[in-house]
Amino acid sequence: MPVQTSRPRRHLFAVVMVAVAAAIVVFGVMNRRTQANQLQELAAGQALATVALVAPSSITHAALQLPGRIEAWSRAPIYARVSGYLTHWTVDIGGSVKAGQVLAEIETPDLDQQLLQARAELVTARSAANQAANTARRWQLLAQSQAVSQQEVEERTSDLASRRSVVNALQANVDRVQVMQSYKRLVAPFDGIVTERNTDIGSLINVGMTPGSELFVVSDVRRLRVYVSVPQRQLALIRPGGLAQIFVPERPGKAYAATVESLSQAVDSGSGAMRVQLSVDNAQGELLPGAFANVQFESSGNANGVGLPPSALIIGKNGVHVAIVDAGGIVELKPVMIARDYGAVIELAGGLAMGEQVIANPPDGLASGDQVRVATAPKG
Template structure:
C-alpha cells in the first residue's frame, strides 16, 4: 500500500484551513448582522416608546345625562325650632335650681327660685302706702258726704262742698295708684320663680345657688336656655342663580359628621326673598324632624337639595372646564386621538359637576383634566390605551413567532 505524497498532504491541510477560515468569517458576519438587526429593532421600539411617552396622557369620559340626577349640595347650620334664653326679671340671689343641662322640662316647670330681699321690702312699703291711701280716701268720702248733706240746707257755701268732693276724688285716685303699685310689685315677686316657657330641653345653665343675679338681659348672661329640639330649623345660604329653583316645599336630604352613614329628610319652609349684598346668597330655612334627638342644635350639616332637572343638558366634571380669553370651553378627543376644543354654554354649576346646555354631544370624549396650554390639534394618548407603536411591535413579534 503506497503512502500519500507529502506535498499532497500539505495541500490538503491548506485547503482545510482555508475552509475553516471561510466558515469562521461567515459565522462572524452572521453574528454581526444579527446583532445589528436586533439593535436596530430595539432602537426602533425605544424610539416608538419614547415618542408615545412624550405625548400628553389624558383621561376621557363621555358627558353624562343629568336629567335624572340633579341636586345642589350646600353647608347648613342646625338650630332649635324654639330657643329661649331665660334671664332674671328681678334682682336677687339664686335660692335653688331644679334642672341641669340635658334635662327635659315641661311648660311651667320651675327651673330656679330667686331670693329678693329688696323687692320684699318694697312690697311691704307699697302695702303700707296702700293702707294709708285707703284710710285717707275713706275719711275724705265721709267728709264729702257730710258736706253734701249740709249743702242741701244752704248752711254752707257750694264752693266748700265742691272742695270736699274734689278732695274725695283725689284721695280715691291716690288709693288706686297705691293699689296698682302693690299689684306691680306682686307681679314682680312672681318672677322670682323662673319657669320653663315651653316643653323642651335645658341646653344651658349659667348660674348656681347663692349667685347674684341682676334684672334684664343687659346685666349679664342668661341663667338658663331651653330649646325645643323635636324639630330643627336648617339655615341655608343658596346662591342667587339657584334661588328660583328652590321654592318652598323643595325636598332635601342632610347628613351630619357624627352619623356619616345616615341621612335625614328635610323640606324647605321659607325663603328670605332677598339677596345678601355681602355674599350674593338667599337665606332659606328648612325643617327636619328630630324625634330621637340625634341632630344637635348649633351643629353643621351637609344639605343636598333635590332640584328640578333641566331637559337636554349634559353634565361633565367641573375640572373639565377651560376658562381663558376664548371664554368657556371643553377639550374633547377626536377619532384620530387629537384634541378638539369646543366652546360650551354653562347651564348650572353643581359643585363637583357642571351642566352644559350647548356645545357638546353625548358621544364626545371629554378630557377630565386637560393639561395646561392645550389647543385643538394636539396629539394625545388616552389613559389605559396601548400606544400604536407598541401595538404594531407586538403584532410584528407575534407574526414572526408564528
C-alpha cells in the first residue's frame, strides 16, 4: 500500500515540473520577443532626424533713417583768369545776385600794355600789307608790257599773301587780349547768393584754379541736393522717384519733403554703401548748403512681411527653399524668394505663409517626403 500511494505523487510532481519548465520557456521567448520589438522601435526612432521648428514671424517695416549732407543745386567757384589788383567788389557774402551781375573788377596794367602793343603791331603789319598790295599791283601792270618777268610778279604776289597772313595773326592776337580784358570783370554765372568771398580791395590777384584760390563762390540755393550713403543691405528700399523727409537740427519738428533723384549705381568698397541723391525745394531759404540733415525714407515694403532666421534657409543650385513639416512629421521643401536681409531675420517675398512650421536648422540631404522627429515646440 505505501508503494502504490507514492507513485501518483511522483507522477504529479513530474507533471508540475514539466508545466513550470514550459512556463519558463514561454516567458523567456515572449520576453525576448518584446525586447526585440523594443530594439527595433528604438533603432527606427534613432534613424529619424531630430529637428527643431520655428514659426514665421511678422515683419513691420520701420522708416529708414540715415544722415545726409545738404549741398547747393549749383555751385560755381569764381576764379581769376587775369592777373592784377582788385579795385573793388560789389557783393558780400549772403548777398543775392543775378546772372551776369558784376561781383568785382580787377585792374590789369600788364594786360593793358599787351593790348596797346598788339594794336601797334597790327597797325604796322597793315601798313606793310598795304605797301605790298600796291607793289604787287604795279608789277602786274608792268608784266602786261613785258617789262618784268612773270616770276617776279609771282614773288610780289606771294609777299602780299604772306603780309596779309601776318595781319590776320596779329588781329587774332588783338582779339585774344581784348577777350582776356573782359575777364577783368568777375560776373555771376547764374541767379543765386554769394556764399564765399576770399578777396578784398587792393589784393594781388593771380591766375589760378586750384581749390582755395577762388575769389567768390556763387550758389543756387532755391533748390538743394541732399546726399545720403545708403548701406547695401537697405538698397532695395530706395527707388528713383521715392519720397523722403528732411529734418535739420536748427528747425526741430519741421519736415521738408524731398524726392529721390538718382542713385550712383555703385557700392563704395570702403564704406559698403551707395550714394543716393535727393532734391528738396528751398524757396523759403530755410535749408543751408553744407548743413547736416537726417533723411527719413518712406517705407515701400509690405507691412505684413514674413520673416525667418537665416539658418532656416536651404540655399542650393535650385534656388532658396525652406523645409515645412506637417502634423505627421513629413517634410516638404518649398521654394521661397528673399526680399530683404536684416541680418538676424530674412524677409521672404513669397512662398511661405504665417502659421506654417519650418525646420529651424535643416540637416544636410533633407528632401521632400522624408520623415523627421520634432524635438521642441515651434518658436514664435
